[in-house]
Amino acid sequence: MAVNDTIADMLTRIRNANLARHATTRVPSTKMTRNIANVLKEEGFIADFSETGEGIDRMLEVSLKYKGRNRQPIIQSLKRVSKPGLRVYSNKKDLPRVLGGIGIAIVSTSQGIMTDREARRQGVGGEVLCFVY
Numbered sequence: 001m002a003v004n005d006t007i008a009d010m011l012t013r014i015r016n017a018n019l020a021r022h023a024t025t026r027v028p029s030t031k032m033t034r035n036i037a038n039v040l041k042e043e044g045f046i047a048d049f050s051e052t053g054e055g056i057d058r059m060l061e062v063s064l065k066y067k068g069r070n071r072q073p074i075i076q077s078l079k080r081v082s083k084p085g086l087r088v089y090s091n092k093k094d095l096p097r098v099l100g101g102i103g104i105a106i107v108s109t110s111q112g113i114m115t116d117r118e119a120r121r122q123g124v125g126g127e128v129l130c131f132v133y
Contacts, residue, residue: 004084006030007129010037011078014046018064018073029058035113036129037062039106043115045075045132079131081105091125103133 003009010027017025027033029051037049037060047063065074081096082088090096095116096105105116109126119126 003028005080006033007036008080008083011080011130014062014064014075015078017062018075021066021071021073022064024061024063026052027060027062029053029060032108032113033060036106039104039113039115040075040132043104043132075132077103077131077133081128081130088128089126090128092120092123093125095120095125096128096131098131099133103131106130106132 006028010033013025013027027037034049034051037046040046041049045065047065049060049062051058052061053059066072067074090107095107097116098105101117106129107114107116107119107126108129109119109122109124111119111122111124113129114122116128
């Protein structure tokens with residue numbers, strides 16, 4: 001089954017796996033999902049990710065992170081901002097702050113996919129893909 005919005009699909013799969021307290025989840029691998037997984041890993045929201053499969057069957061195996069004895073998910077919320085039907089762009093001055101800087105906004109810029117903090121530091125704007133906290 002072809003998915004039109006691979007980013008929303010990825011976020012939903014991670015959200016569902018988190019709620020079910022799974023250790024890992026599988027997401028179809030694209031350049032975009034790899035970059036988003038990389039940002040999530042660098043920011044400490046997921047433990048790790050690896051690529052499995054060949055060609056069109058490539059998947060990202062995303063290892064989720066939990067804290068404490070009753071395994072509270074590190075990621076409390078994943079929210080898609082810019083959708084295929086309504087793109088949301090932001091220049092460097094108007095980049096959103098998520099929960100006053102506690103969360104991150106993942107932004108697709110001309111310099112690649114990065115957090116809102118990194119985009120502000122580099123002085124670039126772009127498409128606001130999602131909020132994570």
